[in-house]
Amino acid sequence: MGKIHDVQKLTDNRFVNLYHVDATSVHNTPVSYYVASRAKDIPSLKMKTGRNDPDGVIIYSVYGEKKDKVVLIRQYRYALGGYIYEFPAGLVEPNEDFHEGAVREMHEETGLKLEPLKVDPAYEKPYFTTIGMTDESCATVYGYASGEISKAAQEDTEEIEVVLADRDEVRRILKEENVAIMCAYMLMHFLKDEEPFAFLR
Template sequence: MGKINSITKQTDNRYVNLYNVKATSVHNTPVNYFVASRARDVESLKLVTRKNKPDGVIIYSIYGENHDKVVLIRQYRYTLGDYIYEFPAGLVEPDENYHEGAVREMYEETGLKLEPIPVAEAYQKPYFTTVGMTDESCATVYGYASGQISSKAQEATEEIEVVLADKEEVKRILQEENVAIMTAYMLMHFLEDKEPFAFLNQIK
């Protein structure tokens, strides 16, 4: 196992910062590594706390009386200079758990009401996103969405289109569009499951 010698905060931004990690590898060679993190300071980094508290939440929700549509957003992302299909998602506030965060984020991004469903911990606990670059982790909340689509609660900096996609549209999206990887894997379940969330019954 490598040894971390020092950590220096490189930036001072509100939502994400860059940290420089100086280390010695298991092969006794020097390591100069950079980590992007939601942490506000060195002491809050997951490599320091060793605690995997979710930074954000993603929401896999089904819509419609026949439970035949999945709620997606088509969002412009400056990292790509293009649009990408994702699940509704967002950061968890300090004073809320991730189920509460999911309900809030669903409303803010889509105008829809989310009714979360209980699932085994293995399906909802926070997992890491792009661990070669960041310590960010996200929990997943599953549920059923209802109501009317609205953009009234979206932030002025956001460019979001809400998409209620059936299986044919999901097939097209996977074949032709930019899709976030976590969303893509879940959409593959949506295509294969005869009943919504059937795969969630594999672990009890």
């Protein structure tokens, strides 16, 4: 196993920071590595705590009387200079249970009300997003959405369109559009499963 010798915080931003890691690999080779993290300081990095508390939450929900539409957002992302389809998602606030965070984020981004499902913890525990560059992890909350779409609670910095996509639209999106990978895999389940969330049983 590699050995970490020193960590330096290089930026001081609100939502994400860059850290430099000085290490030695298992082959005794010097390593200079950079990690983007939601951690506010070095002691809070997952490499220091050994914990995997979720930084964020991703919401896979279906909508409608027939439960035949999935709730997506089409969001402008500066990293792409364009739009990408994602699930509603957001950061978990300090001392907030991620299920509560999911309900809050769903309302803020879409105006919809989320009724979370109780599932096996293996399906909702936090998994890592892009481990080659960040220690960020996100939990997944599954559920049913209801109500009317509204942008009233969206932040001024966000550019979000709410999309209620049926299976035909999901097929088009996967074929033609930019899609976040975590969302794409779940959309493949949505296409395959006759009953929503069948894969959770």
